[in-house]
Amino acid sequence: MSFVDLHSHVLYDLDDGSRDLAMSLEMLDALAKLGVEEQCVTPHQKAGQYLPSWDRVEHAYTQVDGARQAHHPTLRLGAENMWDHVFFERLEHNTFPTYADSKAFLVEVPPQVLPPNLTERLFALRLAGRVPVLAHPERYHALWDDEARAVELRRSCVFQIDLPALAGFHGRREAKQARHFVEAGLAAAVATDAHEPGDVEQAEQGLAWIAKRLGSSVADRLFGAAPRAILAGEFLD
Numbered sequence: 001m002s003f004v005d006l007h008s009h010v011l012y013d014l015d016d017g018s019r020d021l022a023m024s025l026e027m028l029d030a031l032a033k034l035g036v037e038e039q040c041v042t043p044h045q046k047a048g049q050y051l052p053s054w055d056r057v058e059h060a061y062t063q064v065d066g067a068r069q070a071h072h073p074t075l076r077l078g079a080e081n082m083w084d085h086v087f088f089e090r091l092e093h094n095t096f097p098t099y100a101d102s103k104a105f106l107v108e109v110p111p112q113v114l115p116p117n118l119t120e121r122l123f124a125l126r127l128a129g130r131v132p133v134l135a136h137p138e139r140y141h142a143l144w145d146d147e148a149r150a151v152e153l154r155r156s157c158v159f160q161i162d163l164p165a166l167a168g169f170h171g172r173r174e175a176k177q178a179r180h181f182v183e184a185g186l187a188a189a190v191a192t193d194a195h196e197p198g199d200v201e202q203a204e205q206g207l208a209w210i211a212k213r214l215g216s217s218v219a220d221r222l223f224g225a226a227p228r229a230i231l232a233g234e235f236l237d
Contacts, residue, residue: 002037003220004227005073006099006160007080007106007135007191011060014043015050017195024064028072030200031192034207039073040099040191040231042106046082054097076100076231080135083109083118103233104131106160114142114153122156131235132157136193138165138178150186158188158236163206163223164199166190182210182222188236189226 009017010027018024031039041064043057044050057079065075079097081087087107090096098105107122109115122132134157137143143150164170165178181187190210192203210219226236 003035003223004038004040004231005031005036005192005194005223006040006078006133006189006227006230007042007162008039008194009043009080010039010041010075010194011043011057011064014052014057014060015046017043021063021067023196025067025069025072026197027194027200028064028068030197031073031194032071034192034200034204036073036192038076040076040078040106042078042080044082045079045086045097047084047086051086076102078102078106081105081107083107083115098130099231102131102231103129104133104230106133106135107157108135109140111139112141114140119153119156122153126156126235129233131230131233133160133189133230134158135160135191136162136165138162138174138181139170144173144177147184150181154186158230159186161187161190161222162193163190163204164193164202166206166209167202169202169205179209179213182218183214187222189230190222191227 009015010024012018012020012024061077076099078099081096087096125132137159159181161178161181165174168175192200194200207219
């Protein structure tokens, strides 16, 4: 089974991900070894911290795509949009970055408090034909031990779980929540969220946890068929 990774910071010198082209290629080596066929590269778009211009993003994408080898995954450009005033302004003008050639887009929110009206606004985007992909919901404190709230939010977006979190690398509480989302069927897809080569090794352990706990077919679906369907514009219930 070949995999599709919806979330990574492979592009260099843009955010807290890859530092240079050499590291980007090292990450692609590791991702290819993991079995990733298509790699979505999703640099942060986050006001006040990581907000590289789109020209810089496209330049880095062109450089990495031009340097990748035949055995490396193909690349699809996207972004990790923070739920902030920059995103709202772009939303108003329908200029926020999505996955290339897709109606799906990746979004994150601050971990401590869910923004007001998040569910309603995401649902409106879903009704408009978009597929909101919520990055690492296992980090969001408001969803911890609040199953009803998680289920309600899940109706408005698809949950993308970080594989390293499943293996326990992002904290004990985050691991508990990530595993619950997968076991309860609330997870639509999993991703590496790789910032450096070592993150891919951690992701491999997370994938092994799914295969051991729920079977290899579930691992293949969450890291293969489901991401492909999401990129094709399907909202996975």
